[in-house]
Amino acid sequence: MTFNTSLPYQIIAQSDYQRMPWKNGLGETLEIQRHEDESGLRFRISQASVVEDGVFSDFSGLHRTLVLLSGEGMTLEHAVKNKNSSHTNKLSNALDIARFSGGDETYATLKSGKIEDLNIMVRETDTQANVQAFTAPCSLLFSNNSTLFSNNSTLFSNDDFLFCGFYVCEDGVLEIENTVLTISAHSMVIFSQNANAKLTKGSGVFINITELD
Structure with a gap:
């Protein structure tokens, strides 16, 4: 990951995201x-x-992590290809998380109207995503060895680092290296390999992507 500044983080606003059509053409x-x-x-x-x-798009070969951001929720029904098995995820509250294979035949049923979600996809053969939702107050320390959260237990290993970021779900306040930042909802804060951060207001999703163990 390349950073354009000497700061241990970058902030990407929602207005800078790239608008892309769904693979199935339905959104x-x-x-x-x-x-x-x-x-x-x-x-x-x-x-x-x-x-x-x-029906969700077919992303065979990728593992998916889906986080409910807003709305009344939805149910995901997964049929595993070439196997006589299935499983279900019910996302009812903001920050609920579903994990499943992109190759599953997945059907989404909305509970009551549209929802917003965050989707993290990684290649199943050599990449893993550790995804965790947080609500303030919470402390994070991202260093060359590991990522810690407020009770000092290891949350994410930083070996074979590919990406580390915090998606801000609502307007929030994040303290990074003694700098207090007010960050707009739906922004992504991308960390370098050394950063000390504290979420003092709001909620979000911490994403760490590494090579598969």
Whole structure:
């Protein structure tokens, strides 16, 4: 990850996200981060609205983590391809999280009207995403060895670092290296490999993407 400033973070506003059509043509997404290599797409982070019931796009080869941001919620029903098995995720409250294979045949049923979600996809063969929702107050320390949260237990390993960021769900206040920042909702704060941060107002989603163990 390359940073353009000497600061241990960068802030990307929602207005800077790339608007992209859904793979199935039934909507569009705001692409926040994307990384490709010689093997194709390695990871992608995006934000989208789901306005009607329907089948999710097929993203075979990718693992998906979906976080409910707003709305009354939805139910995801997954049928595992080539296997006689299925499972269900019910997302009822903001910051509820679903984890599933992008190759599953996934059908979304909205509870009551449209929802907004955050979608993190990583290549299943060599990449992993650790995703955790946080509500203020909470402290985070991202260093060369690990990421810690407020009770000093290890949350994310930083070995083989690819991406570390905090998606701000609502207008919030984040203290980074003794600098107090008021950050607009739906912005992404991207951390370098050394940063000390404290969320004092609001909520968000911490995302750490690394090589698969």
